[in-house]
Structure formats: structure tokens, C-alpha cells
Amino acid sequence: MNFVVCKQCGKIFEGLPDSLCPRCMMDIDDGFRAVYHFLNSGRLRDANGKDIKKAESMKELCEKTKVPEWIVVKLLREEKLNIKYALEGGLECEVCHKPIAMGEMCDTCKDNLSNQFYTGLQDRKLR
Ligand SMILES: [Zn+2]
Numbered sequence: 001m002n003f004v005v006c007k008q009c010g011k012i013f014e015g016l017p018d019s020l021c022p023r024c025m026m027d028i029d030d031g032f033r034a035v036y037h038f039l040n041s042g043r044l045r046d047a048n049g050k051d052i053k054k055a056e057s058m059k060e061l062c063e064k065t066k067v068p069e070w071i072v073v074k075l076l077r078e079e080k081l082n083i084k085y086a087l088e089g090g091l092e093c094e095v096c097h098k099p100i101a102m103g104e105m106c107d108t109c110k111d112n113l114s115n116q117f118y119t120g121l122q123d124r125k126l127r
Pocket residue numbers: 006007008009010011020021022023024025
């Protein structure tokens with residue numbers, strides 16, 4: 001075990017490099033439960049049966065759940081939460097900055113990346 005600095009709160013604790021302190025891990029756990037419950041407590045639909053978003057923005061979602069934004073963002077980036085029916089474009093694609101619901105990249109950029117990866121593999125084979 002080594003002493004490391006928590007990437008989130010800056011506290012020094014005994015653990016693995018690149019991890020968060022037990023306090024922050026607990027906050028993430030609690031945050032996950034709160035947001036999960038909020039998102040899954042029944043879908044809202046309008047008269048036409050279309051989904052009504054439960055929150056207009058990331059800020060509103062955080063206010064309603066009382067969960068800090070960094071936790072919601074972390075959970076979405078890691079695809080632990082699905083906000084498709086609850087929040088429109090909570091995150092940005094890390095490549096083209098298009099609004100996305102979860103993960104790190106939009107589908108287009110994901111496709112581009114896997115194509116590049118595939119071409120890269122082929123290039124290597126030819127050499
Ligand atoms: Zn921490």
C-alpha cells in the first residue's frame with residue numbers, strides 16, 4: 001500500500017495510485033443510488049405517449065437529486081447510468097462536443113475510431 005492523493009478531494013490516503021479516497025467512493029455510491037432512483041421512479045409520458053424528460057439539464061438533475069455534478073458526470077461517462085429517457089444531452093462527446101446521453105463519445109465518433117483502429121491493424125499486417 002502507498003500513500004496517494006485523492007484525485008477528487010485532494011485528501012491523502014492509503015490506497016492504489018489513481019483511485020479515489022474511501023470518502024469520495026462512498027459519495028459516488030450514494031450519488032449513484034440517488035440518481036438511479038430518480039431516473040427509474042417511473043417514466044413520464046405526455047398525452048401522445050412521448051417521454052417527458054425529468055430534467056432539462058445536468059444542473060437541474062443535480063439540483064433535484066442533490067448529487068454533485070462530478071459524480072453524475074463520472075457515472076454517465078462510465079455508462080453506469082442511462083439517462084436516455086430523463087435528460088437530453090447531459091454530456092458532450094469528447095471528440096466533436098455533440099451532446100450525448102452517456103459514455104465518452106457519440107456514435108459517429110465511436111464508429112470513426114473503431115474504423116481507424118481497424119485500418120491501423122490492417123496497415124500493420126501489410127508491413
Ligand atoms: Zn476524496
